[in-house]
Amino acid sequence: MLHDILNSHKPEQSAASVISLGQVWVDIMMGVGELPQPGGFAVADSVTPSVGGSFRVLQAAARSGSPAKHAGIVGTGLWSSVIRDEFEANGIQHIGGDRLDKDSGFRLVLNDGSHKTFIATYGAEAQGDERTFDAIEPEAGDVVHISGNTLMDHSAAGIEGFLHRAGANPEQRPYTIVLNPTNSLHLVSDHLIEDTVLCRPTWSCNRQEANTLAERLGIPPTDDAELTIGGGFDDAMTTLCDALGTTLRAPLVLRAGARGAWVRVPGSEVIHLEGFPVKSTHTRSAGSCHTGVMCAMLAQGWSLFDAVRIANASASIAIRNNKAGVPDCPPVEDAIALIKQHEGNTDTSAQA
DSSP states (O other): OHHHHHTTOOOOOOOOOEEEOSOEEEEEEEEESSOOOTTOOOOEEEEEEEEEETHHHHHHHHHTTSOEEEOSOBOSSHHHHHHHHHHHHTTEEEOSOBOSSOOOOEEEEEEOSSOEEEEEEOOGGGOOOTTTTTTOOOOTTOEEEEEGGGGSSTTHHHHHHHHHHHOSOGGGOSSEEEEEOOTTGGGSOHHHHHHHHHHOOEEEEEHHHHHHHHHHTTOOOOOGGGOSTTTTHHHHHHHHHHHHHHHHTSOEEEEOGGGOEEEEOTTSOOEEEOOOOOOOOOSSOSHHHHHHHHHHHHHTTOOHHHHHHHHHHHHHHHHHTOBTTBOOOOOHHHHHHHHHHHHHHHHHHHHO
């Protein structure tokens, strides 16, 4: 409950872990004034390397006080060394497989100020098979994070095997599964989409991902004209969350940046949890920070609604404190302090 957050009534400390089955790679963001034409030439005015993929989710979970473990594959080579160094620096344990014959992959991200263009080279992280996650046995209270990127390559067979072991009844699982879909769900097989839906995980997605998922499930798309701030945005998000959550028959968190998130659990109405608007320049989404904090809070015993509320605050601070455009997730204490400050200001305004 919000009352518990404001009065720092944390649940009893849990040793439960956040385990990600997602992929980790290196991102190289290059700022260019204009993308070159084929055969052309351009000079980047900035270059920002960072570890991407599920790393940001695990980093956020670790900074929120939960043991963070990566169950995906890491290779051997230049990019893999960068990843392993970042794992060690952030207290993330790698419990997945190692490839000695292949380096991890990287992505070139060309940012012209209006759009980002991605060029990917896949490495060890995408070379899984049906046995990739066989050794992963979550314990009671753990939160298992699955990234949509892992559904689109050889590792998808391993995800499928894990979902089959998890079963279709979340009430009979001692752990929680949180799934981040992707805008590229059109590349995921119908069979695997069906498996993920039948598993009934907790879904966390932004509007674009939610619309893509809704399209795959045969839900009528939302009119983009309605999805503008002040132009029926809140009503459209509520409708989308309700329609998608009803079809999924599972908890759904629909993120919308500064507007916060819409949350629906089976059998209940959609609840809008306000965000914390912040003015800042950033080039990356804080969605991974939001998901990682939410996973950590769930592992620590908070309710889904409280977990999302704290994640909203963390994502706002991460954007404000971005490093070279990359949102930097804060300690969870900072997020709770922001919630207290916000509620205090609200109370003062109400009394004025």
